[in-house]
Amino acid sequence: MGQEYAVTAEFYDLLQATEHLAVTGRLLDRWLGRPEVGVLDVGAGTGLATNLLARRCAVTVHAVEPAASMRAVLLSRLAGHTEVLPRVRLYARNVQDLGLAGIADFAWCLNTMAGLDLSDRAAALRALATALVPGGRLVVQRPPTRAAEDRRDLPSWQLGGDLYSGEVTTSPVGADRVRWRFSYRVSRDGALVREESEVFDGHLATESGFDAELVAAGFTVIGTDDPDIVVARR
Ligand SMILES: C[S@@+](CC[C@H](N)C(=O)[O-])C[C@H]1O[C@@H](n2cnc3c(N)ncnc32)[C@H](O)[C@@H]1O
Structure with a gap:
């Protein structure tokens, strides 16, 4: 990864x-x-x-x-x-x-x-x-300093009528590490056009x-x- x-x-x-x-x-x-x-x-x-x-x-x-x-x-x-x-x-x-x-x-x-x-x-x-x-x-x-299971929305923006949005989910990994999954979405008229994600490992x-x-x-x-x-x- x-x-x-x-x-x-x-x-x-x-x-x-x-x-x-x-x-x-x-x-x-x-x-x-x-x-x-x-x-x-x-x-x-x-x-x-x-x-x-x-x-x-x-x-x-x-x-x-x-x-x-x-x-x-x-x-x-x-x-x-x-x-x-x-x-x-x-x-x-x-x-x-x-x-x-x-x-x-x-x-x-x-x-x-x-x-x-x-x-x-x-x-x-x-x-x-x-x-x-x-x-x-x-x-x-x-x-x-610490990691707890969490999910939060990123700010979202309209671009030419499409909605660009995202979320981050946080997961603890063992006692001193954390994993963040960033998911990005493009939607049009309420329907998902595409979705991409990337995972990052972090240290506490x-x-x-x-x-x-x-x-x-x-x-x-x-x-x-x-x-x-x-x-x-x-
Ligand atoms: C989350 S981004 C933050 C970028 C910018 N500092 C900001 O606040 O918008 C972290 C950046 O650090 C870079 N990075 C990761 N490891 C690094 C290292 N060992 N030395 C320098 N930059 C590094 C990544 O490639 C990435 O662009």
Whole structure:
């Protein structure tokens, strides 16, 4: 079972961008400041935050995104916007393999840590610490602390009279893992036209455990925010 986002990339922005941009804008207003070295966007996905960061900052935005399907959306978002293209550099790799030192004083990593197990998180946080200059700021979303059987609807949108909708079902897997099934539906006149789904595996971490992982990587926790955001200084 891969985490390729091959199915999800098509639906991610249409269903979720409105909510996502509201949260991202609020968090950037509070925590971005004025980066002077560079910005890191880890697990950049479809580039919703990459685009905002490039528009708000005068420095290079280093966007790290291993999934080709998500990079395709990110690049389409930037295509033709000659005012931001010179400031976005894209890395087609996992953050654990980033291998960059001192290139940023602000790092952003939302909705990504949950997909990494303890050992990959340690490598990811080490790579983030190396990429940040001393005093640099990290805004990161924690993995979930627990998993319970659950089902929730994603936002739905009308497109040319068709209804695009989706749902997420959550299932615990053992004591410290979780599985999310994302189902996406296109309906016309109440009848299903097509349905696609993709499954993602996640890993749980306690708040104190994740804070300790940050400290082990060389960070000092300096704040928290919603949803499940930790702010740390390198
Ligand atoms: C749920 S999406 C979130 C995208 C974006 N951060 C957002 O909030 O909209 C998670 C993204 O992290 C990427 N990702 C997964 N593992 C990664 C890793 N090890 N390093 C960097 N990115 C990773 C995935 O390919 C995917 O695009």
